[in-house]
Amino acid sequence: MNITIVGTGYVGLVSGACIADLGNHVVCLDIDQSKIDLLNAGGVPIYETGLREVIERNVDTGRLVFTSDTQQAIEHADLIFIAVGTPADEDGSADLQYVLSAARSIGRWMKHFTVIVEKSTVPVGTCDKIAEAVRAELAVRFPNADQAPGFTIASNPEFLKEGAAVEDFSRPDRIVVGISKDENGQRALAMLRQLYAPFNRNHERTRVMDVRSAEFTKYAANAMLATRISFMNELANLADHVGVDIELVRQGIGSDPRIGYSFLYAGTGYGGSCFPKDVRALIRTAEEHGRELKILGAVENVNRDQKRVLVDRIFAHFGSDLRGRTIAVWGLAFKPNTDDMRDAPSRVVVAALLRAGARVVAHDPVAAEEARRVLALDLHDVPAALQQFDIVGKPMDALRGADALVIVTEWKAYRSPNWGALKREMQQAIIFDGRNLYDPHLMQSEGIAYHGIGRAAAEGSP
Numbered sequence: 001m002n003i004t005i006v007g008t009g010y011v012g013l014v015s016g017a018c019i020a021d022l023g024n025h026v027v028c029l030d031i032d033q034s035k036i037d038l039l040n041a042g043g044v045p046i047y048e049t050g051l052r053e054v055i056e057r058n059v060d061t062g063r064l065v066f067t068s069d070t071q072q073a074i075e076h077a078d079l080i081f082i083a084v085g086t087p088a089d090e091d092g093s094a095d096l097q098y099v100l101s102a103a104r105s106i107g108r109w110m111k112h113f114t115v116i117v118e119k120s121t122v123p124v125g126t127c128d129k130i131a132e133a134v135r136a137e138l139a140v141r142f143p144n145a146d147q148a149p150g151f152t153i154a155s156n157p158e159f160l161k162e163g164a165a166v167e168d169f170s171r172p173d174r175i176v177v178g179i180s181k182d183e184n185g186q187r188a189l190a191m192l193r194q195l196y197a198p199f200n201r202n203h204e205r206t207r208v209m210d211v212r213s214a215e216f217t218k219y220a221a222n223a224m225l226a227t228r229i230s231f232m233n234e235l236a237n238l239a240d241h242v243g244v245d246i247e248l249v250r251q252g253i254g255s256d257p258r259i260g261y262s263f264l265y266a267g268t269g270y271g272g273s274c275f276p277k278d279v280r281a282l283i284r285t286a287e288e289h290g291r292e293l294k295i296l297g298a299v300e301n302v303n304r305d306q307k308r309v310l311v312d313r314i315f316a317h318f319g320s321d322l323r324g325r326t327i328a329v330w331g332l333a334f335k336p337n338t339d340d341m342r343d344a345p346s347r348v349v350v351a352a353l354l355r356a357g358a359r360v361v362a363h364d365p366v367a368a369e370e371a372r373r374v375l376a377l378d379l380h381d382v383p384a385a386l387q388q389f390d391i392v393g394k395p396m397d398a399l400r401g402a403d404a405l406v407i408v409t410e411w412k413a414y415r416s417p418n419w420g421a422l423k424r425e426m427q428q429a430i431i432f433d434g435r436n437l438y439d440p441h442l443m444q445s446e447g448i449a450y451h452g453i454g455r456a457a458a459e460g461s462p
């Protein structure tokens with residue numbers, strides 16, 4: 001099949017490369033010429049496990065092409081995926097300008113029947129707006145509507161996790177397809193079924209529904225996962241006051257198949273490009289309809305406060321004036337296996353420590369460069385504090401002379417450090433662990449003061 005993907009961001013690039021890998025001819029279109037130049041020169045603008053290999057082997061076979069030539073890319077395709085960004089507006093609602101501009105380009109250049117597949121996460125009703133935008137452009141080109149090429153819009157949200165996106169694309173647990181009931185809709189469904197057939201060999205994973213329900217499904221999935229995390233974080237904070245170990249509770253409830261083990265880890269709060277944005281957008285959608293999503297409002301508030309929990313613990317221990325203190329930070333990316341710093345809890349933690357006068361020495365296996373960039377923006381009003389921020393190349397180097405170690409991201413490299421070396425490097429062996437990586441009993445036997453999230457009972461300090 002001939003396929004065009006509009007937008008070579010995270011979702012677009014992963015989808016484009018993986019769809020080419022299924023044997024299709026894929027054109028990835030982006031208006032950002034520098035991104036296209038980089039891709040054509042063999043570069044990959046994001047860090048994502050396995051992505052470089054998939055891109056390389058499909059570029060080599062000529063199945064995957066990158067271009068900024070909109071006309072050529074649109075004319076090429078039977079199926080066009082819209083995978084451009086939907087950043088949050090000031091008020092939290094999704095900004096649809098890029099989606100609608102992509103829709104207008106499609107209307108301007110399409111020559112034959114085209115299926116437009118919306119992959120970006122968009123509020124309910126967006127596919128209708130896309131259809132209107134395409135229709136308006138076609139009306140300019142074809143005053144007689146009967147002569148205009150036909151099209152239909154399908155909603156096919158992505159459920160890719162950063163760091164595992166190639167794997168998630170290649171082994172989906174469900175493929176949600178929202179489609180209209182008319183003839184064009186059924187034609188589109190047949191094409192999408194053909195495209196995704198390799199994933200449905202042993203087991204039918206496609207969930208066919210109407211377009212609006214598909215648009216909503218994506219938000220519902222992310223909102224549910226975010227709710228689980230905030231729920232566990234709130235319980236973890238209580239656990240510390242009532243002599244309960246949240247890790248034992250997680251195991252105790254996770255074994256109930258109705259609950260399950262995933263997404264029950266208490267920590268420093270969720271971040272990334274999806275949960276925070278999607279929770280806010282869903283709240284906003286409700287407001288636009290005169291409704292209030294009370295649970296999601298609480299999910300969002302709990303998460304905002306949770307990003308401060310480590311900082312509050314550090315202040316409780318050292319006082320809120322950290323001048324003269326050196327704090328080591330392990331992990332800056334919002335989660336492991338990515339360099340993404342969007343809404344990362346580390347931004348709140350590092351900024352608060354620097355503002356309190358501490359020197360902060362951090363390590364992250366891949367996000368160092370991006371962290372430097374975003375923290376410079378976050379701290380633009382206190383350039384002197386920024387001078388106190390260093391990022392080093394090895395985890396142990398961050399510990400030299402440190403008064404405390406703060407763990408914000410659970411990279412594998414931090415799972416079993418050499419405890420002897422850690423104690424030798426640090427001024428005082430104190431760990432504030434925002435991801436509950438270590439066994440509190442082991443910490444006790446190593447003589448390391450340890451503060452996890454919701455683990456006070458196991459730490460021996462009820």
Ligand code: UDX
Pocket residue numbers: 158159160161162163222225229262263264265266267268269270271272273274275334335
């Ligand atoms: C998420 C969804 O999982 C994915 O389906 C959707 O397409 C995009 O949004 P992603 O943003 O890549 O993917 O991150 P995810 O792995 O889901 O983690 C989100 C955040 O939750 C991270 O900050 C992570 O640290 C945090 N988290 C996750 C917890 O704090 N506790 C948990 O138990 C799980």
